[in-house]
Amino acid sequence: xxxxxxxxxxxxxxxxxxxxxxxxxxxxxxxxxxxxxxxxxxxxxxxxxxxxxxxxxxxxxxxxxxxxxxxxxxxxxxxxxxxxxxxxxxxxxxxxxxxxxxxxxxxxxxxxxxxxxxxxxxxxxxxxxxxxxxxxxxxxxxxxxxxxxxxxxxxxxxxxxxxxxxxxxxxxxxxxxxxxxxxxx
Numbered sequence: 001x002x003x004x005x006x007x008x009x010x011x012x013x014x015x016x017x018x019x020x021x022x023x024x025x026x027x028x029x030x031x032x033x034x035x036x037x038x039x040x041x042x043x044x045x046x047x048x049x050x051x052x053x054x055x056x057x058x059x060x061x062x063x064x065x066x067x068x069x070x071x072x073x074x075x076x077x078x079x080x081x082x083x084x085x086x087x088x089x090x091x092x093x094x095x096x097x098x099x100x101x102x103x104x105x106x107x108x109x110x111x112x113x114x115x116x117x118x119x120x121x122x123x124x125x126x127x128x129x130x131x132x133x134x135x136x137x138x139x140x141x142x143x144x145x146x147x148x149x150x151x152x153x154x155x156x157x158x159x160x161x162x163x164x165x166x167x168x169x170x171x172x173x174x175x176x177x178x179x180x181x182x183x184x185x
Contacts, residue, residue: 025052043068052076062087074099078130086141095136098152100129 021027026049036042047058053076060069066089072080079099084092111122131153139145149156 025049027051047073071097088141090141090143091139093136093138095132095148095150096134097130098133100131100152 016028018030019026019028028048030045030047030049032045034043034045042063044061045058046061047054048056054073055075056073058071058073059067060071062068066085066087068085068087070081070083071078072082074080077099078097080096081094082097083094086092106123106125108121108123110119112119132148132150133152134150136148136150137145138148
C-alpha cells in the first residue's frame with residue numbers, strides 16, 4: 001500500500017497527474033482516494049478528466065490495490081462497457097451502461113419565495129444519470145453465468161433462458177468484505 005502510494009505521488013510530481021486548467025477544471029490523468037465512510041471500505045479511482053468530467057475508462061481499486069471495477073464514462077456519466085470483479089479477481093458482471101441524462105444539461109424551473117410568494121424562473125443543471133442497457137452477464141464465484149437483458153434500465157424477459165437476478169442481492173463490488181449491505185436481503 002505504501003509502495004503504491006509512493007508510485008502515485010512520484011508520477012503526480014513528474015507527469016501532470018491531478019492537474020487543473022486556468023478555469024480550475026480537472027484535466028488529464030487523475031488518481032482519487034476515497035476514504036472509508038459509514039462502514040463502507042475506502043477505494044481509489046484512476047482515469048482521465050476532460051473539462052472537469054470523467055472521460056473514458058476509469059478503474060476502481062480496493063485498499064489492497066486489486067481492481068474491483070472498470071467503468072466507461074462519457075461527458076461525466078457512465079456510458080459504455082462496465083466490468084465488475086470479485087475480490088479474488090474473477091469477473092463478477094459485465095455489461096453496458098447508457099447515459100440517459102448527460103451532466104450539464106439545463107432545465108428551467110419555477111421557484112416560489114416562501115415569504116413573499118414571488119415566482120422566479122431559475123436555471124438548474126442536471127447531474128449525469130445512467131441505466132443498464134442491453135445484455136449483462138452476471139457470474140457466480142464458481143464461474144457459472146446468467147444473462148440479463150435490459151432496455152433502458154428495465155429488466156426484460158424476452159430472451160430465452162433469462163432469469164432475473166434478485167435485485168435485493170448486491171453485486172460483489174457493492175458488498176463489504178463478503179457481507180451484504182444493511183437493508184439488503
